[in-house]
Amino acid sequence: MDLVDGILKADSRSMARALSIIESGGHQAQEILKGIFSKTGRGVVVGVTGPPGSGKSTLVDKLAQAYRKQSKSVGIVAVDPTSPFTGGAILADRIRMQNLYNDEGVFIRSMATRGHLGGLAWATRDAVSVLDAAGKEMILVETVGVGQDEIEVVRLADVSVVLLVPGMGDELQALKAGIMEIADVFVINKADRPQVERFQQELESVLSLCVRPDNWKPLVLKTIATEDQGVLEVIEGIASYTQFRASHPEFAESRRYETEEDILALLKERLLTRVLEQEGVRDKVRVATQAVRARKMDPYTAVEQIVEQLHKPGVAGPAR
Numbered sequence: 416m417d418l419v420d421g422i423l424k425a426d427s428r429s430m431a432r433a434l435s436i437i438e439s440g441g442h443q444a445q446e447i448l449k450g451i452f453s454k455t456g457r458g459v460v461v462g463v464t465g466p467p468g469s470g471k472s473t474l475v476d477k478l479a480q481a482y483r484k485q486s487k488s489v490g491i492v493a494v495d496p497t498s499p500f501t502g503g504a505i506l507a508d509r510i511r512m513q514n515l516y517n518d519e520g521v522f523i524r525s526m527a528t529r530g531h532l533g534g535l536a537w538a539t540r541d542a543v544s545v546l547d548a549a550g551k552e553m554i555l556v557e558t559v560g561v562g563q564d565e566i567e568v569v570r571l572a573d574v575s576v577v578l579l580v581p582g583m584g585d586e587l588q589a590l591k592a593g594i595m596e597i598a599d600v601f602v603i604n605k606a607d608r609p610q611v612e613r614f615q616q617e618l619e620s621v622l623s624l625c626v627r628p629d630n631w632k633p634l635v636l637k638t639i640a641t642e643d644q645g646v647l648e649v650i651e652g653i654a655s656y657t658q659f660r661a662s663h664p665e666f667a668e669s670r671r672y673e674t675e676e677d678i679l680a681l682l683k684e685r686l687l688t689r690v691l692e693q694e695g696v697r698d699k700v701r702v703a704t705q706a707v708r709a710r711k712m713d714p715y716t717a718v719e720q721i722v723e724q725l726h727k728p729g730v731a732g733p734a735r
Contacts (some may be wrong), residue, residue, distance in 0.1 A: 419450035425488075427522060427551040434524055437541045448541055451548035458490070458547040459657055462572030464558040464597075469578040470604040473640040475557050480517055481646050482553045490546030490554040491515075491523040492539055522546060540571055540677070542692070570676070570693040574653050576600045581614040590599065598633050600652045606637035606645065631659055690725065699724060 459477075463471050466642020472493070479489045498653075515521045524542055539556065546554050559567050569575050577598035601622075603615055619635055627633075628648040634652045638645030688697055703717035 418447055422447075422451055422545055422549050423454060424577030425522075425551075426521075428522045430522060430545055430549055431524075433545055434538075434542055437474045437545070438538045440538075444541070448544060451544060454548040455544045456547065456674070458551050458554045459552045459653075460543055460547075460556060460571060460573045461653055462556045462568035462575045463578065463722065464557065464568050464575070465602075465604075466489045466580075470640050471557050471578055474576075474578060474602065474604060474638065475555050475647070476515065477640050477643055477646045478650065479521055479553075481650055483518060483520055487520075487552045488550060489515075489521045490543075490549070490551035491521065491524065492542045492546070493525045493555070493557045494539060495525055495527055522549070522551065543571060550558075576597050576602055576649070576653065578604050579614075579618070580605045581611050581701050582654050599631065600649065600658045601633055601635045602645075602649055603637045604640055605633065605731070607639050608691060611637065629663065631656065693725070696721070696725070 418429050418433045422433055433447050436447060442517070463475055463478075465471055475491060479491060482489050515523060524546075526539060526542060543554055543556065551711065556568060556572060575597045577600070581599060581603065587646065601618060603611060603618070617634055622633055622635070634655070636645060636648050636652055638649060690698075699721050703712065703714075703721060706712040707714050707717055
């Protein structure tokens with residue numbers, strides 16, 4: 416079975432194979448993504464982020480189960496820290512989702528960050544495209560859980576859910592601009608902890624001072640995910656923002672800028688690949704690296720010289 420056809424038929428083996436190819440990159444990955452692009456844009460992408468230990472995996476598991484009870488197909492992309500030994504994803508949290516693996520209506524993919532910043536793996540967007548093309552109605556993206564810099568998910572997700580937990584320093588986390596700006600729905604998890612009401616009041620007080628360009632007031636919900644409490648309220652909150660977004664055509668303009676950023680990112684990647692494929696360029700980079708390490712040249716000058724020499728075939732590496 417052709418991989419593109421397999422994806423469009425929601426064949427799990429084809430999807431898994433395609434995602435492995437996409438993570439490796441290269442021409443075949445691009446052909447797969449070209450083949451499925453016209454079938455994307457139908458699923459609702461929900462980004463779930465927050466600090467380590469806030470219960471992201473547990474909530475994603477409960478959300479997936481609840482959506483399945485509503486007969487909705489679910490895709491999960493779980494971004495994990497990279498193993499320093501194998502370079503692969505550290506899958507400790509995935510054991511909490513093991514009851515979903517036998518459900519044919521759920522497809523789960525773990526991805527390692529491999530040094531990519533922002534809480535996502537570099538191929539996360541492409542993985543979401545595969546799940547979308549396969550007809551997954553709800554696509555849950557769980558970020559790695561690194562803290563304040565996990566704001567890249569907002570460019571990928573239709574709805575951004577931020578988990579916070581009383582007593583974990585989240586009081587300070589919530590006040591910082593990055594997390595405050597990306598959340599469409601705040602979820603205070605482990606709501607059976609002391610002082611949860613005070614924490615909720617403080618969060619709502621801070622939110623009252625923030626006016627978003629779209630005039631959406633982020634929801635603040637409470638859950639005890641391990642006990643399945645508050646999960647349906649989160650699903651209702653996600654649906655509310657999805658409907659709000661759909662009813663405001665001005666969002667189409669904001670998505671245009673995101674699309675432009677995606678094209679620019681792909682352009683940078685393609686141009687860099689072409690440059691590195693030119694004869695002698697990697698040698699120039701190695702020579703420049705040695706010069707920079709020896710403090711004989713600064714990296715800015717090294718890059719400038721390499722760029723200048725790209726237009727002068729036959730010229731040796733940068734001056735040493």
